Amino acid sequence: xxxxxxxxxxxxxxxxxxxxxxxxxxxxxxxxxxxxxxxxxxxxxxxxxxxxxxxxxxxxxxxxxxxxxxxxxxxxxxxxxxxxxxxxxxxxxxxxxxxxxxxxxxxxxxxxxx
Amino acid sequence: xxxxxxxxxxxxxxxxxxxxxxxxxxxxxxxxxxxxxxxxxxxxxxxxxxxxxxxxxxxxxxxxxxxxxxxxxxxxxxxxxxxxxxxxxxxxxxxxxxxxxxxxxxxxxxxxx
Numbered sequence: 702x703x704x705x706x707x708x709x710x711x712x713x714x715x716x717x718x719x720x721x722x723x724x725x726x727x728x729x730x731x732x733x734x735x736x737x738x739x740x741x742x743x744x745x746x747x748x749x750x751x752x753x754x755x756x757x758x759x760x761x762x763x764x765x766x767x768x769x770x771x772x773x774x775x776x777x778x779x780x781x782x783x784x785x786x787x788x789x790x791x792x793x794x795x796x797x798x799x800x801x802x803x804x805x806x807x808x809x810x811x812x813x814x815x
Numbered sequence: 816x817x818x819x820x821x822x823x824x825x826x827x828x829x830x831x832x833x834x835x836x837x838x839x840x841x842x843x844x845x846x847x848x849x850x851x852x853x854x855x856x857x858x859x860x861x862x863x864x865x866x867x868x869x870x871x872x873x874x875x876x877x878x879x880x881x882x883x884x885x886x887x888x889x890x891x892x893x894x895x896x897x898x899x900x901x902x903x904x905x906x907x908x909x910x911x912x913x914x915x916x917x918x919x920x921x922x923x924x925x926x927x928x
Contacts (some may be wrong), residue, residue, distance in 0.1 A: 705858075732914050743819070743904060743918035744859075751914075759915070791858060795914055801847050801866040804916060806858035 703727050707792050707807035714782040714814045722777040722810050724792030730805075731797040733775040737761065737788040738809070744791060750775055751797065782814045817842045821905045821919030828895055828926050836890040836922045838879075838905035846907040848872075848881055848888040849916070853902040862890075862903070895926045 708723045726733065734749035736759075746759030750769040764786060766778040775794075779786060789811050795804040822837040840848070847866045851859040863872030865881035865888065872879050877892045888905060905919040 734915070736916075736918075741920050743821075743906075743920045744916070745918070746915060749915060793859075797914070801864050802914070803849075803861045803864070804914070806851075806860070808856075808858040 705792055705794050705805050705807035707790075707810050709810060710808065711811050712813070714779075714812065716782060716784060716814060718782050719778070719780050720782065722779075722790055722792075722812070724775045724777065724807060725773050726775075726792075726794040726805070727773065728794060728796075728805065729772060730794035731772070733769065733792065733794045734759070734804075735765070735767065735775070735777045736791045736793065738791060739788050747777065747790075779812075782812075784814045786812065787814045788812060817846070817907060817909050817917040819905050819907055819917055819919035822922050824921070825923035825925060828924070830897055830926055830928050831894045832926075834890070834892040834895045834899075834924070836903055836905075836924070838888045838890065838919060840886050840888065840905075840907050840917075842886075842907055842909055842917075844909055846909050848879070849906045849908065850877070850879055850888070850890050851904045851906060851918075853904065853921075855901070859904065895924075897926045897928050900924055900926045 735747040736744040748767040750756045792807045793804045850862040852862045863874040865872040868883035870881045906916045
């Protein structure tokens, strides 16, 4: 089972460049989300989606855009990269279930902005 | 708002030692609680969970009990192995599920042979 697949695994950007981090899941989960992981701060929610065509902001949305055109894909766009966006990015998916429903995570994208 | 306070790391133990990683939380409503583990170079995996007060989650010898009176969800293991070396994250799901998780800062565990 593929689960949640993120590409690329590593990326170096120059300040001001744009790029898209890809996320795909094959579990037919309604809910998808993006987190960033920074040292000493755990993971913080950037954006999330409860289904195709529906997205909303999390705790740290500034500088990022998302869209959800299909159930499977949830790309994260950086329009103008900044050094503060150097981080490890994780995509997660889960079904819209009841209490205790688990989130499944991808392997992460390590992004460095120079 | 919601927050999770997790024991500062890193933690270094010898094989077969007892492990405790403290986790306390602040939440509106009635959250579910989770422990996730991140092995080197990998994403996060669910280790265990608890959805209501006094529930005990357990997996791979790890245990944690949902204590509503002390707002805690401490992770314990009686005898750690080298293969347990990883980063451990405590998290809460305010909706009850893992859809919008609030994470602690993570605890790096290293187990020496």
